Amino acid sequence: MSEIDVPESHPRYQSLLTRHRIEAGVEKGITSKQGLIAEGRGEAFDYLLGERTIESADEAARAAAALLLLADRPVLSVNGNVAALVPGETVELAAAVDADVEVNLFNRTDERMTAIVGHLREHGAEEAGVEIKGLTADARIPGLEHERSKVDADGIGAADVVLVPLEDGDRAEALAEMGKSEIVIDLNPLSRSARAAAVPIVDNILRAVPNITQHAEALRGASREELEAIVADFDPEAALSAAEDAIRSGDLE
Amino acid sequence: MSEIDVPESHPRYQSLLTRHRIEAGVEKGITSKQGLIAEGRGEAFDYLLGERTIESADEAARAAAALLLLADRPVLSVNGNVAALVPGETVELAAAVDADVEVNLFNRTDERMTAIVGHLREHGAEEAGVEIKGLTADARIPGLEHERSKVDADGIGAADVVLVPLEDGDRAEALAEMGKSEIVIDLNPLSRSARAAAVPIVDNILRAVPNITQHAEALRGASREELEAIVADFDPEAALSAAEDAIRSGDLE
Numbered sequence: 421m422s423e424i425d426v427p428e429s430h431p432r433y434q435s436l437l438t439r440h441r442i443e444a445g446v447e448k449g450i451t452s453k454q455g456l457i458a459e460g461r462g463e464a465f466d467y468l469l470g471e472r473t474i475e476s477a478d479e480a481a482r483a484a485a486a487l488l489l490l491a492d493r494p495v496l497s498v499n500g501n502v503a504a505l506v507p508g509e510t511v512e513l514a515a516a517v518d519a520d521v522e523v524n525l526f527n528r529t530d531e532r533m534t535a536i537v538g539h540l541r542e543h544g545a546e547e548a549g550v551e552i553k554g555l556t557a558d559a560r561i562p563g564l565e566h567e568r569s570k571v572d573a574d575g576i577g578a579a580d581v582v583l584v585p586l587e588d589g590d591r592a593e594a595l596a597e598m599g600k601s602e603i604v605i606d607l608n609p610l611s612r613s614a615r616a617a618a619v620p621i622v623d624n625i626l627r628a629v630p631n632i633t634q635h636a637e638a639l640r641g642a643s644r645e646e647l648e649a650i651v652a653d654f655d656p657e658a659a660l661s662a663a664e665d666a667i668r669s670g671d672l673e
Numbered sequence: 674m675s676e677i678d679v680p681e682s683h684p685r686y687q688s689l690l691t692r693h694r695i696e697a698g699v700e701k702g703i704t705s706k707q708g709l710i711a712e713g714r715g716e717a718f719d720y721l722l723g724e725r726t727i728e729s730a731d732e733a734a735r736a737a738a739a740l741l742l743l744a745d746r747p748v749l750s751v752n753g754n755v756a757a758l759v760p761g762e763t764v765e766l767a768a769a770v771d772a773d774v775e776v777n778l779f780n781r782t783d784e785r786m787t788a789i790v791g792h793l794r795e796h797g798a799e800e801a802g803v804e805i806k807g808l809t810a811d812a813r814i815p816g817l818e819h820e821r822s823k824v825d826a827d828g829i830g831a832a833d834v835v836l837v838p839l840e841d842g843d844r845a846e847a848l849a850e851m852g853k854s855e856i857v858i859d860l861n862p863l864s865r866s867a868r869a870a871a872v873p874i875v876d877n878i879l880r881a882v883p884n885i886t887q888h889a890e891a892l893r894g895a896s897r898e899e900l901e902a903i904v905a906d907f908d909p910e911a912a913l914s915a916a917e918d919a920i921r922s923g924d925l926e
Contacts, residue, residue, distance in 0.1 A: 439710075446706055453699055456706060457692075460713020461720075464861070468721075608717070668921045 434471065435463070438505065438626060445504025449535045452527055455501045458586065465607035466624050468667045473631060476662035477623040483654035484583070484603040484619045485517070485635035486647040491581035491601075494519035495553075499526065502585050502625065503536040507543035509629040515548040516636045519583075522575040523554030526588060528567050563594045576600075583632075584613070585625050592616040605629070609663035620656055622663035687724065688716070691758065691879060698757025702788045705780055708754045711839065718860035719877050721920045726884060729915035730876040736907035737836070737856040737872045738770070738888035739900040744834035744854075747772035748806075752779065755838050755878065756789040760796035762882040768801040769889045772836075775828040776807035779841060781820050816847045829853075836885075837866070838878050845869040858882070862916035873909055875916035 424440045426433055442459050445451030451459075473481075488494045496510055496519050503510075503523070514521050523536050537552050545552050557570040559577035568591060571577050576595070584592055585605035589612030596602055596616040604617035605628045614620040621628050639647065677693045679686055695712050698704030704712075726734075741747045749763055749772050756763075756776070767774050776789050790805050798805055810823040812830035821844060824830050829848070837845055838858035842865030849855055849869040857870035858881045867873040874881050892900065 442710070443706060453696060453709060456709035457695070457713035457716065460710040460715070461717040462713070463710065464714040464717035467861075608720075 434624070434626060438463075438624075441505050442501070445500065448504075448539060449531060450539055451500050451504045452532070454526065455499075455504070458501060462586075462607045462624070465667065469607065469622070469663070470666070471624070473623050473627050474663060474666045476659045476666075477621055477628065478631065479654065480619055480621040480656075480659050481623070481628055481631040482635040482639075483651055484621060484632050485639055486642075486650040487581050487601060487603060487619060488513075488517035488519060488583070488632070489636060489639060489642075490644065490647050490651065491517075491519075491579075493579045494581045494583070495576050495579040496521045496583045497524050497576060497585070497587065498522065498536065498540065498554075499524060499586060500532065500536065503539050506585075506625055506629045507539050509626075509633070511540060511543050511545050511548050511550050513583075513629055513633045513636070514545075514550040516633045520551045520553055520575055521545065522572055523552065524571065524576070524591075526568065526591075528570065561591070561594045561598065563597065564590060569594075585629070587613045589613050589616070609660045609667065614660060617656060619651075619654060620660055622660065687877070687879060691716075691877075694758050695754070698753065701757075701792060702784060703792055704753050704757045705785075707779065708752075708757070711754060715839075715860045715877070718920065722860065722875070722916070723919070724877070726876050726880050727916065727919045729912045729919075730874055730881070731884065732907065733872055733874040733909075733912050734876070734881055734884040735888040735892075736904055737874060737885050738892055739895075739903040740834050740854060740856060740872060741766075741770035741772060741836070741885070742889060742892060742895075743897065743900050743904065744770075744772075744832075746832045747834045747836070748829050748832040749774045749836045750777050750829060750838070750840065751775065751789065751793065751807075752777060752839060753785065753789065756792050759838075759878055759882045760792055762879075762886070764793060764796050764798050764801050764803050766836075766882055766886045766889070767798075767803040769886045773804045773806055773828055774798065775825055776805065777824065777829070777844075779821065779844075781823065814844070814847045814851065816850065817843060822847075838882070840866045842866050842869070862913045862920065867913060870909060872904075872907060873913055875913065 424437055426436050496514050498521055540552050553572040553575035556572045559571050559573035560569040581601045583603045592613035593616045601618045603619040604613045605621045605625050606614045609622045677690055679689050749767050751774055793805050806825040806828035809825045812824050812826035813822040834854045836856045845866035846869045854871045856872040857866045858874045858878050859867045862875045
């Protein structure tokens, strides 16, 4: 990848790439002030986790892939940091599991919505046949204040399975109450978002999204029964405990 | 305090105040993008610490107060986040221990230097008789690249004790190698800055700076021998271990 001037073998490659993408996101009007602070929180948790995908997070990514493949109407929700950090990876996942992408922002403005939709298109959404939703905003999530409740009726409004990476707690809980099966990517295993999820993935989004795609590709030939067994065998409580344990006991140095 | 529209008894008062000051810092050109990310990292560590001053951090703040009172030429180093988060508190500490304040930025530009000096003046530096240095930049710290090495010859250049809150590791190590006694405030007990310090304080800067001031006021009548005993009894390794233990074993919920 020639996106940054550092070889992939560099020990800080991933964190340098993350920093580069987040700063480019600020320049493009995609990443907000809140998004920069959230990025820092994620960095600290990832540091404590050892900046690696732990085994329970890999199992969660596999369960997420199975859930997305089983879904009738899967949607991948994208906010400013997701768009800045993994635009191409999100489009690839959507193509792999035949999901729509829907842009949803905590601080929703027309400028940011347009910038993010444009950014996803630049990263191959149309070529991959992936539909980008979020601009219609003709449905509401019950129990949230007006701007935060907006979704597309035929997007998240009608979805049965939703991937909500880096989501805030209120919204993750409200979506779960609507009966959606939620897949959450969050580096804090005790966040309300992670605890609201059917499948919580405690991992850096830069590692988690391509990992779900890989699992989805490996599971493409699996039967419905096999996929259902993978989902049924996944234990979200155990995954969160394992992640907490890794954060508590990992080698910090 | 009427700075934000929330009572001090509110459980999230401190984090709301922090967020408010950091955002105001962005608007005034004081806080950088890097500063916002660093703020997020601090939030995550503070969350794991329980958002409280642990006993070992209080002992470190007392040792810091003693070290500052013993110093011939104490200097408080201020970067963008320090200026945004604790401008008045830093001026009060400088007045309490008769220290100068010196502005030092990782990304040094004339605009940011001027904005920060102005911000400290708005927070009572002149009324308190506190001198703000950093604009002369007529000395260098050996071993650092040009912009990062700039200090005032009669400020940090000549200081025997330096408080460097939220400092980056390279600079903290270079200052220690110059033989300065360093007091570092850092929420990550395993950061290079914390490990380079004679007195590392693992605490939120909003709690730590006023706490050092309180200890300095309580120690104002103490003899040189008493102050030296407080410094000698302080064990930086033990303080860092206690902080790491608190982060690992604290109740995260």
